[in-house]
Amino acid sequence: xxxxxxALLITVAPTGAETTKAxxxxxPTTLAELVRAAQESEEAGAAMVHVHIRDDDHRPSLDPxxxxxxxxxxxxxxxxxxxxxxxxxxxxxxxxxxxVLDAAPDSCSLxxxxxxxxxxxxxxxxxxxxxxxxxxxxxxxxxEFELFDLGHVAALTRLIARYGPPYxxxxxxxxxxxxxxxxxxxxxxxxxxxxxxxxxxxxxxATGIGRTTLAVGLAALSKGGHLRVGMEDVLTLSRGVxxxxxxxxxxxxxAMGTLAQRRPMTPAExxxxxxxxxxxxxSN
Numbered sequence: 001x002x003x004x005x006x007a008l009l010i011t012v013a014p015t016g017a018e019t020t021k022a023x024x025x026x027x028p029t030t031l032a033e034l035v036r037a038a039q040e041s042e043e044a045g046a047a048m049v050h051v052h053i054r055d056d057d058h059r060p061s062l063d064p065x066x067x068x069x070x071x072x073x074x075x076x077x078x079x080x081x082x083x084x085x086x087x088x089x090x091x092x093x094x095x096x097x098x099x100v101l102d103a104a105p106d107s108c109s110l111x112x113x114x115x116x117x118x119x120x121x122x123x124x125x126x127x128x129x130x131x132x133x134x135x136x137x138x139x140x141x142x143x144e145f146e147l148f149d150l151g152h153v154a155a156l157t158r159l160i161a162r163y164g165p166p167y168x169x170x171x172x173x174x175x176x177x178x179x180x181x182x183x184x185x186x187x188x189x190x191x192x193x194x195x196x197x198x199x200x201x202x203x204x205x206a207t208g209i210g211r212t213t214l215a216v217g218l219a220a221l222s223k224g225g226h227l228r229v230g231m232e233d234v235l236t237l238s239r240g241v242x243x244x245x246x247x248x249x250x251x252x253x254x255a256m257g258t259l260a261q262r263r264p265m266t267p268a269e270x271x272x273x274x275x276x277x278x279x280x281x282x283s284n
Contacts, residue, residue: 003269008262009205009226010253011174012041013050014246016232017089021058026244027231029054031070035077040247041230045254045264048081048274049074050109050144050228052088060089062096067103079267081276083107083144086132090120094128101132101139106276108136109174110143112152112159116181122148126155133159137167142274145173148182150193157198168275170202174228175220178212185212187219194223203273209233217253221260229253 014028014037021029028037031053038049053070055061067084074082084105086097101108110132115122136143143166145156156173165171175193178185183193185208194204205226208216213234217227229249236242243249254264271278 001272003265003273005224006262007265007269008221008253008257009048009203009265009270009273010046010250010257011048011050011083011205011226011228011230012038012046012246012250013207013228013230013232014038014041015052015054016230017052017060017085017087019231019235021054024231024235026242028246029058031066031073034070035073037246038074038078038080040245041250042078042080042267044247044250046080046250047265047267047270048083048107049078050083050085050230050232051105052085052232060092062088062092062100064099064102067100071103071105079279081106081267081270081274083109085109087111087122087146090117090122094123094125097128098132098135101135101141104139105141106271107142107144107274108132109146110136111146111148112155113149115148115179118180129155129159130163133163133166137163140167142166142168142170142172142276145171146176147173147193148176148179150183150196153193153196153198160198160200165200166275170273170275171198171200172274173197173201173204175204175206175216176209177206177216178209185209185216187215187222190216190219190223194225207233217256221256221262226265227253227257
């Protein structure tokens with residue numbers, strides 16, 4: 001059954017790889033904290049969780065066993081679509097990022113090009129993009145194509161033309177806007193990005209980093225898109241008012257959607273939107 005147009009996919013990105021636990025004690029960095037944040041976010045209206053993990057010292061990690069344990073814990077504790085970041089941190093080697101798919105998530109991020117990321121470089125060379133995409137097709141993991149710049153939209157068009165559609169047959173992208181070095185978090189930039197999307201794209205969302213979060217969210221809703229929010233992307237509700245939990249940001253996204261006459265998408269609807277198989281339970 002098609003997902004109704006009023007359904008709004010809200011993805012929560014609880015942790016990220018940039019903020020330290022020392023700077024933000026409420027950031028969920030342990031497995032227990034991550035699962036609790038995911039549960040609270042699901043209750044608030046999220047349908048998918050975008051996951052970065054940390055080690056025992058709260059530093060970004062791509063440890064294979066930790067990734068597998070995280071996927072298992074999120075599946076046991078929530079009904080959310082589980083999406084693992086293949087970006088890790090800007091310092092992670094490409095080989096380790098490919099191995100993220102060994103944890104068998106529902107979905108993975110797939111960034112469509114290299115981006116200046118503040119003072120660092122987020123490296124995504126074309127051969128790596130092709131390898132990761134083909135691996136996602138082979139492992140039956142649905143990619144979410146991350147677009148940090150307009151050139152990434154052109155790269156997506158090129159990728160699909162060369163290798164065909166992703167597993168599940170749906171093409172979902174996320175505009176990541178407001179990163180220093182990427183496209184600005186403005187309505188004009190989002191309109192240009194959406195206009196350039198290839199016809200194979202079936203759904204899109206947008207993420208505004210930092211102070212751009214509200215502008216991007218409102219622009220995305222006005223264009224009929226979906227939203228990603230979370231403490232990976234923003235740590236204040238307004239000037240001088242810190243975010244206390246990821247659920248706060250999901251609740252705000254739900255309120256914004258309500259103004260646009262959109263209601264939160266269920267995880268089952270999200271699976272349909274993304275081309276994922278229906279979860280089997282004891283009753284079916």
